[in-house]
């Protein structure tokens with residue numbers, strides 16, 4: 001066990017961009033203890049192992065025995081390239097794990113939606129590969145940047161249809177979701193007559209009808225009023241599986257995400273754990289301003 005655990009600890013700690021000091025602080029142990037565990041000289045007790053598996057976002061089995069399970073690595077992206085009239089993605093390499101909560105950040109036009117569309121299969125890359133352990137038909141939920149709604153259905157009909165397709169149809173559940181998403185008054189309104197924010201709420205409801213292994217949200221809160229935005233973030237906090245969100249809603253990233261990716265010049269310029277940014281006494285917004293415009297690197 002010792003060798004596998006030591007190897008796992010080093011790999012997973014680096015994957016989370018945590019230094020030995022960062023991890024020591026989180027576990028209330030000395031940096032030397034971490035170093036000894038990583039050298040295979042000593043082992044942590046069970047309470048620390050449990051906390052470690054939580055911090056590193058993996059099952060205890062995987063931490064101790066290296067048993068890869070599908071909840072862990074769910075998407076592997078290698079050297080992905082895509083050009084339209086100009087190159088947009090210029091060699092994206094990335095692993096996405098089952099418990100990741102990723103905020104995908106970058107300037108307008110950086111290629112965030114393009115990358116998301118390739119992950120959910122709407123666009124094909126020019127070169128490179130995406131290996132996915134997510135079944136697009138039953139384990140992937142998507143809320144694209146532009147609402148994809150059927151305007152000539154009433155809200156209730158749209159939700160019923162989606163629930164049938166997702167195999168989660170139940171009258172009570174549909175009523176509950178419509179009420180939760182504050183669309184009760186509009187349930188007999190044609191979708192084409194909804195306001196922009198109401199359409200966004202409906203799109204979100206549809207994306208969240210069934211459980212998913214991967215939920216991809218492209219600027220979900222744009223056009224929503226403040227109470228809908230608050231509702232959205234609270235709701236998101238209770239969703240299982242991996243979540244990748246493209247957002248410029250910086251105030252919320254600190255609270256709801258575990259990992260931030262910065263897309264810049266067609267590459268993943270930064271891939272950092274939110275905790276690491278906080279341990280440098282920065283908010284995500286401060287970090288973003290520094291790294292999107294500057295050249296610095298977090299060690």
Ligand SMILES: Nc1ncnc2c1ncn2[C@@H]1O[C@H](COP(=O)(O)OP(=O)(O)OP(=O)(O)O)[C@@H](O)[C@H]1O
Nearest residue numbers: 084085088106107108109110111112113114115145
């Ligand atoms: N179908 C397309 N045909 C031609 N160019 C495209 C197409 N889709 C995207 N682009 C271009 O690719 C670049 C990246 O677009 P993308 O929508 O991925 O950026 P983004 O980071 O999501 O931007 P934003 O934050 O503004 O939504 C842009 O310059 C855009 O004009």
